[in-house]
Amino acid sequence: MTVPDRRDGNTTKLGGIPVVDRPLGAGFGWLLGAGLAAALVFWLWYGIATPPGSVERYFAERAAALDDGAMVSEEMLRELAGDRFAVQSGEEAYERSCESCHGPAGEGGDVGPNLRSTEWITESSPVEIYTTIVEGRNEDGMPPWGSLGPATCMNITAYLLTIREERDEGEASR
Amino acid sequence: MNSAPLVYTDRVARRFAAAALVWGALGMAAGLFVAVQLLAPNAQLSPELSFARLRPLHIHLAVFAFAANVVFAGVYFASQRLLATSLPWPRLGAAHFWGWQAIVALGAIALVLGRGGGAGDALLAWPIELALALVWLSFAANFFAMVRRRGRARLYVSVWFFIAGIVGVAGVKLAGLLAVPVGAMDSYPVFGGASSAVVDAWRERGLDSFLLTAPLLGLMYFVVPQAAARPLFSHRLAILHFWSFVLVAGWAAPERLLNAPVPDWLKTLGIAVALLVWIPAAAAVASGFGTMRGAGSRLLGDPVLQFWAAALVCLGLAALEAVLLGFGGLSLVTGYTDWMHGRSHLGSLGFTGFSAAALLYWLVPRACGTGLHSPAAARAHLYLAVVGLTLYVGATWLAGASQGAMLASQDAAGGLRYELSETIEALRLPYLVRVTGGGLYVLGFVILIWNLARTLWCGASGERDTEIDPADAGDTREAGLRELLLSPPVLAAAVVVALFALAERADPLGALASAFLAACVVTAVFLAAARAPGEAGFHARLEGHAPALTVLVAVAALGGGIVQTAAVSAAPPEPPEAQAPYTPLELAGRDVYRGEGCASCHTQNVRPTLAEVARYGSPTLAVDPDERPALWGTRRVGPDLARVGARHDLAALHAHVADAQPTTGAPMPSYRHLEDRAADLAALPRKLRALAALGAPYDRDDVQAAEEAALREGEEIAAELESARGASVDTDSEMVALLAYLRRLGRSQATEDGREPLPAGEDGKDGEDGEGARAGQVPGSADGDQPPDGYDGGDLGDEP
Numbered sequence: 001m002t003v004p005d006r007r008d009g010n011t012t013k014l015g016g017i018p019v020v021d022r023p024l025g026a027g028f029g030w031l032l033g034a035g036l037a038a039a040l041v042f043w044l045w046y047g048i049a050t051p052p053g054s055v056e057r058y059f060a061e062r063a064a065a066l067d068d069g070a071m072v073s074e075e076m077l078r079e080l081a082g083d084r085f086a087v088q089s090g091e092e093a094y095e096r097s098c099e100s101c102h103g104p105a106g107e108g109g110d111v112g113p114n115l116r117s118t119e120w121i122t123e124s125s126p127v128e129i130y131t132t133i134v135e136g137r138n139e140d141g142m143p144p145w146g147s148l149g150p151a152t153c154m155n156i157t158a159y160l161l162t163i164r165e166e167r168d169e170g171e172a173s174r
Numbered sequence: 175m176n177s178a179p180l181v182y183t184d185r186v187a188r189r190f191a192a193a194a195l196v197w198g199a200l201g202m203a204a205g206l207f208v209a210v211q212l213l214a215p216n217a218q219l220s221p222e223l224s225f226a227r228l229r230p231l232h233i234h235l236a237v238f239a240f241a242a243n244v245v246f247a248g249v250y251f252a253s254q255r256l257l258a259t260s261l262p263w264p265r266l267g268a269a270h271f272w273g274w275q276a277i278v279a280l281g282a283i284a285l286v287l288g289r290g291g292g293a294g295d296a297l298l299a300w301p302i303e304l305a306l307a308l309v310w311l312s313f314a315a316n317f318f319a320m321v322r323r324r325g326r327a328r329l330y331v332s333v334w335f336f337i338a339g340i341v342g343v344a345g346v347k348l349a350g351l352l353a354v355p356v357g358a359m360d361s362y363p364v365f366g367g368a369s370s371a372v373v374d375a376w377r378e379r380g381l382d383s384f385l386l387t388a389p390l391l392g393l394m395y396f397v398v399p400q401a402a403a404r405p406l407f408s409h410r411l412a413i414l415h416f417w418s419f420v421l422v423a424g425w426a427a428p429e430r431l432l433n434a435p436v437p438d439w440l441k442t443l444g445i446a447v448a449l450l451v452w453i454p455a456a457a458a459v460a461s462g463f464g465t466m467r468g469a470g471s472r473l474l475g476d477p478v479l480q481f482w483a484a485a486l487v488c489l490g491l492a493a494l495e496a497v498l499l500g501f502g503g504l505s506l507v508t509g510y511t512d513w514m515h516g517r518s519h520l521g522s523l524g525f526t527g528f529s530a531a532a533l534l535y536w537l538v539p540r541a542c543g544t545g546l547h548s549p550a551a552a553r554a555h556l557y558l559a560v561v562g563l564t565l566y567v568g569a570t571w572l573a574g575a576s577q578g579a580m581l582a583s584q585d586a587a588g589g590l591r592y593e594l595s596e597t598i599e600a601l602r603l604p605y606l607v608r609v610t611g612g613g614l615y616v617l618g619f620v621i622l623i624w625n626l627a628r629t630l631w632c633g634a635s636g637e638r639d640t641e642i643d644p645a646d647a648g649d650t651r652e653a654g655l656r657e658l659l660l661s662p663p664v665l666a667a668a669v670v671v672a673l674f675a676l677a678e679r680a681d682p683l684g685a686l687a688s689a690f691l692a693a694c695v696v697t698a699v700f701l702a703a704a705r706a707p708g709e710a711g712f713h714a715r716l717e718g719h720a721p722a723l724t725v726l727v728a729v730a731a732l733g734g735g736i737v738q739t740a741a742v743s744a745a746p747p748e749p750p751e752a753q754a755p756y757t758p759l760e761l762a763g764r765d766v767y768r769g770e771g772c773a774s775c776h777t778q779n780v781r782p783t784l785a786e787v788a789r790y791g792s793p794t795l796a797v798d799p800d801e802r803p804a805l806w807g808t809r810r811v812g813p814d815l816a817r818v819g820a821r822h823d824l825a826a827l828h829a830h831v832a833d834a835q836p837t838t839g840a841p842m843p844s845y846r847h848l849e850d851r852a853a854d855l856a857a858l859p860r861k862l863r864a865l866a867a868l869g870a871p872y873d874r875d876d877v878q879a880a881e882e883a884a885l886r887e888g889e890e891i892a893a894e895l896e897s898a899r900g901a902s903v904d905t906d907s908e909m910v911a912l913l914a915y916l917r918r919l920g921r922s923q924a925t926e927d928g929r930e931p932l933p934a935g936e937d938g939k940d941g942e943d944g945e946g947a948r949a950g951q952v953p954g955s956a957d958g959d960q961p962p963d964g965y966d967g968g969d970l971g972d973e974p
Contacts, residue, residue, distance in 0.1 A: 017330060017400070019406040019412075021410070022408035022409070024410050031456075035449070039450050042449055051438055051445055053432050054441065058793060147792030151590070
């Protein structure tokens with residue numbers, strides 16, 4: 001039943017089915033080699049550079065985003081401080097996460113400093129406040145709260161901006 | 175030399191084919207219904223027919239009822255001819271047939287009743303799994319008896335693939351059985367946390383490869399040369415195909431874990447292996463099309479060849495897609511979305527479905543000694559199926575990619591651009607297209623059923639004697655073991671094992687690296703040793719020695735999973751802080767979550783990307799090793815639940831579970847009926863004892879007081895629901911248990927006190943609009959939700 005074909009070379013029957021002995025050809029060999037090499041290279045590369053989806057990579061990305069300031073701006077945060085909803089949810093988040101150290105209304109507690117009238121808070125720009133919330137201050141025992149997510153940290157910043165002592169406009173926008 | 179006339183027993187094959195038709199119709203109907211439910215969540219006739227129950231049922235029917243029956247039909251039919259022997263034990267074959275159908279039916283009923291295995295897909299309750307494994311062994315017994323009594327010296331490539339399938343599925347079933355039973359239908363897996371995820375990934379990948387792919391590839395090598403009346407394109411290519419297939423199938427499971435909190439080295443390995451997936455696929459495509467080449471007019475007219483060509487195209491596409499996603503970055507966007515669903519259906523409806531159709535169109539007429547009832551109808555089926563599949567996969571890929579992109583989209587300030595509900599809204603059109611495509615595909619399948627039923631009906635069912643060509647029978651002496659042992663590939667393998675044993679002392683990465691590289695080297699040596707089919711090269715000798723071949727296949731197919739699981743179990747990722755074990759009630763709730771299949775729609779894993787963290791809270795770093803099994807899921811129809819207890823208080827959780835869709839219209843079915851079902855609290859002492867035996871920190875008192883403790887916690891929850899929602903819920907109902915479990919998710923369990931519920935109304939869905947509403951979303955925040963280790967300021971780089 002089989003149509004003979006000269007190109008087929010030697011044909012044997014295995015399991016009752018005719019089988020051609022055809023070499024794979026150099027092209028296929030190279031392709032195969034290149035494929036294996038590519039996999040190996042990626043393996044070694046990611047072994048050093050941490051694979052996508054790695055938590056390490058995420059930490060680096062987040063740090064870069066914060067460094068760029070690409071994620072928040074002064075105007076944005078100041079605008080947010082005028083947004084009732086943002087401030088309210090910032091206050092709620094404050095109550096959950098910050099109150100235990102900084103007191104119910106930012107007046108300071110056993111652990112955390114006052115957040116209404118100390119020099120630091122009145123002198124800092126909104127982005128500085130935001131960055132401190134996100135990154136924490138290791139040396140002073142303030143933990144980083146970046147895990148709350150940027151939105152929450154921004155809302156908390158907005159809330160803090162509304163409770164800090166009044167100052168001149170000029171000073172506030174340095 | 176054996177030249178007596180042979181009788182091929184095709185009755186068993188015919189029965190399996192008929193059963194496949196019936197089950198296939200049921201499985202596809204279930205699939206279509208499930209797809210409709212995503213469009214209309216209310217299309218749920220009873221709690222038993224809800225999405226989360228039917229989706230596992232659909233998978234179960236498609237895999238074990240349809241595909242497996244097709245495979246059995248094909249293997250029984252082809253093996254007798256390829257091995258030139260008759261079926262050794264036809265009665266065992268009949269027992270296999272009835273046993274398998276009975277168990278598949280039992281499994282289906284158990285799934286609908288919410289008594290699945292609850293870990294990943296395609297796992298049944300342990301007694302059913304056990305029975306399934308035993309019946310599988312009866313199949314293996316008949317098959318290997320044929321191999322032993324064969325009338326031909328050397329095994330043809332189809333038989334290698336059958337061996338891989340049988341050994342591989344046996345391994346998968348065994349891995350599924352590594353569990354401690356705690357009741358007639360319940361069990362906890364021996365592996366927990368990350369190890370359980372590796373085992374589950376390997377099982378799922380193994381079923382894909384060894385049940386849904388390998389036997390059908392073997393059948394392709396059997397049918398296509400005959401249908402095309404052409405010799406097999408190249409024996410060497412077949413060797414390359416086979417060994418690369420088995421190795422990749424055995425090692426590629428971590429490719430499914432790129433999104434999961436497993437150690438980085440495992441992800442790296444997954445990426446490396448995913449980049450090799452194209453090799454067996456390319457070899458399959460080249461073999462198939464190379465053999466069809468020159469068949470010209472036959473190819474144009476024969477639905478068998480056409481279906482097989484379409485199947486090969488799907489196989490190739492799926493491999494390209496796997497390589498693309500293997501790079502990892504992309505799978506962070508497409509992971510957990512409909513994309514993965516399109517991917518699995520390209521494999522199942524595409525490769526498996528098309529080649530199953532090709533096989534049935536070829537086999538049923540021959541097993542009945544007649545012609546196909548209507549070749550024209552078969553061609554109509556082909557067109558419908560191809561159009562249907564294209565629509566289906568296209569729509570799901572589009573849906574997945576666009577939803578993934580929307581969910582990942584952030585504005586310049588890091589705020590999220592889209593709510594989940596907005597992205598769900600955008601899925602309606604693709605879902606509609608998907609249902610249409612699925613409908614066309616099913617319509618085609620109905621034509622197949624009609625066509626083949628007519629063929630089966632008309633066909634004379636008598637067994638025919640077949641005289642076998644004595645020139646073909648050859649010598650049945652198996653090659654000497656000694657020759658085999660001293661051959662280069664086996665020596666290379668021995669060196670590899672030695673290297674591996676040494677490297678294991680170093681670190682898992684080194685061990686895995688050497689093991690896998692070595693495996694590649696062995697393949698290369700195999701290839702080098704392959705000679706012309708007529709000559710007595712190493713591979714030719716191996717083909718003549720079935721036991722040696724089987725052992726090598728087992729090592730290649732199962733080695734990867736064993737090595738990876740061992741490496742992860744030896745050094746599992748540690749959660750940042752030691753967690754208190756689940757309270758008894760929480761454990762009962764977790765089992766409700768497993769049984770109801772909530773993981774069909776919900777993941778419990780916040781992946782480490784900026785957008786995802788903004789949505790769901792800090793990334794999941796590691797899963798407690800006492801999670802048995804890890805419930806991180808594979809698909810997100812709804813939101814991630816890893817930190818849901820921190821987002822919602824009890825009242826809000828109850829509202830979501832009891833009546834989600836009336837309030838939000840989202841495709842989450844109502845689970846109010848759980849209030850009327852009593853949780854199985856009496857089983858808790860047994861469960862705690864089993865978990866304690868596996869290493870969870872429960873002591874004797876905990877075990878004894880389990881039931882009371884659960885009731886006490888239940889009372890507290892019921893009281894709280896009463897006061898917050900005015901809902902009166904029984905203290906021992908499944909609802910209360912489930913809520914106990916849900917409220918725990920995402921809170922630090924390091925201490926017993928951080929348990930007060932959070933104030934309601936913090937989920938940002940309070941009806942505000944504009945910037946405020948978006949910014950008001952508070953992702954994963956709770957008192958107990960401490961920033962994990964490695965999260966200290968030092969990681970954020972130096973301040974400018």
